[in-house]
Amino acid sequence: MTIEDQLRAILCDVLGLDAERAAALDAGTPLFGAMPELDSMAVAGLLTEIEDRLDILIEDDEVGGEMLETFGGLAAFVKAKRGA
Amino acid sequence: MTAARGPHVLAYADGEFMLAYGSRNGPQLLVLQPLFEEMNRCRAMIAGLCRALAGRGVGCWLPDLPGTGESLRALDTVAWADWLAAVEAAVATARDATGIAPAVLAIRGGALLDDRAGSRRLRLAPTTGRSLLSDLRRSALASGGDPAHPAGYTVPPALAEALGAATPSVEGDIRTLRLASDDRPADHRIEGTPLWRRPEPTTDRDMEFVLASEISSWAMA
Numbered sequence: 001m002t003i004e005d006q007l008r009a010i011l012c013d014v015l016g017l018d019a020e021r022a023a024a025l026d027a028g029t030p031l032f033g034a035m036p037e038l039d040s041m042a043v044a045g046l047l048t049e050i051e052d053r054l055d056i057l058i059e060d061d062e063v064g065g066e067m068l069e070t071f072g073g074l075a076a077f078v079k080a081k082r083g084a
Numbered sequence: 085m086t087a088a089r090g091p092h093v094l095a096y097a098d099g100e101f102m103l104a105y106g107s108r109n110g111p112q113l114l115v116l117q118p119l120f121e122e123m124n125r126c127r128a129m130i131a132g133l134c135r136a137l138a139g140r141g142v143g144c145w146l147p148d149l150p151g152t153g154e155s156l157r158a159l160d161t162v163a164w165a166d167w168l169a170a171v172e173a174a175v176a177t178a179r180d181a182t183g184i185a186p187a188v189l190a191i192r193g194g195a196l197l198d199d200r201a202g203s204r205r206l207r208l209a210p211t212t213g214r215s216l217l218s219d220l221r222r223s224a225l226a227s228g229g230d231p232a233h234p235a236g237y238t239v240p241p242a243l244a245e246a247l248g249a250a251t252p253s254v255e256g257d258i259r260t261l262r263l264a265s266d267d268r269p270a271d272h273r274i275e276g277t278p279l280w281r282r283p284e285p286t287t288d289r290d291m292e293f294v295l296a297s298e299i300s301s302w303a304m305a
Contacts, residue, residue, distance in 0.1 A: 006267065009267075010265075014281050040227070041226050044223045045222075045281050
């Protein structure tokens with residue numbers, strides 16, 4: 001699985017998105033503030049699930065801004081963390 | 085044979101709360117539940133699963149650990165060693181009642197405690213203590229609460245420290261199930277919903293059926 005596919009699977013699991021919506025996520029898809037399921041509590045679960053499944057650690061001061069703004073921003077953040 | 089599906093309420097480990105489902109003849113299964121909020125989120129699913137397993141001839145033992153669920157103890161009085169001792173006591177209660185050492189089903193954080201139960205272990209989506217603590221801390225921050233008392237859980241410092249260092253043990257007869265959407269190592273994957281991530285308690289009947297089949301086959305093998 002690519003990082004993007006792994007993130008799609010995680011967003012599906014955490015937010016309960018159906019497969020169609022998950023498949024439609026692309027780099028420009030807005031996330032926090034635009035996706036009703038992604039409230040601040042869901043962000044907590046999302047970050048932990050990303051840490052567990054993608055084997056990275058996310059510091060509190062890294063959360064917010066571009067990394068949660070769009071799907072592409074989140075993927076770029078994870079890739080940078082993984083050094084990929 | 086008409087197996088009483090229960091559940092029956094019984095006490096273990098000095099007044100802690102446990103439910104027992106199904107026949108006491110045949111395979112027996114101790115069910116270690118997820119920890120903290122995940123326990124509440126999975127409660128309906130686990131109750132349904134225990135009923136289904138009882139219907140398939142597997143007796144289930146479902147303890148609420150000290151400071152969790154129906155326990156009368158406050159979580160802030162609980163130490164990690166209390167949970168380990170409670171698991172041992174629950175095993176002993178099931179074994180004394182049936183003459184059979186129960187196999188263990190450990191769900192999520194329950195897998196952090198399952199090595200005390202000894203025998204064969206089946207794990208569903210095991211996780212680490214560090215991950216559970218991160219979740220508690222982030223949830224508290226997200227709700228504007230105090231990270232020291234996340235989501236209404238007063239986790240005493242010593243318990244948090246032990247939990248943070250806890251990982252599922254790797255020794256013994258262990259079979260690990262994960263959801264199909266989770267590509268971490270597993271012995272088998274099932275389609276289903278991570279109910280432990282859902283803010284509202286919910287169920288997934290299809291997953292419950294698949295799990296009941298998988299678990300009963302394993303318990304009877």
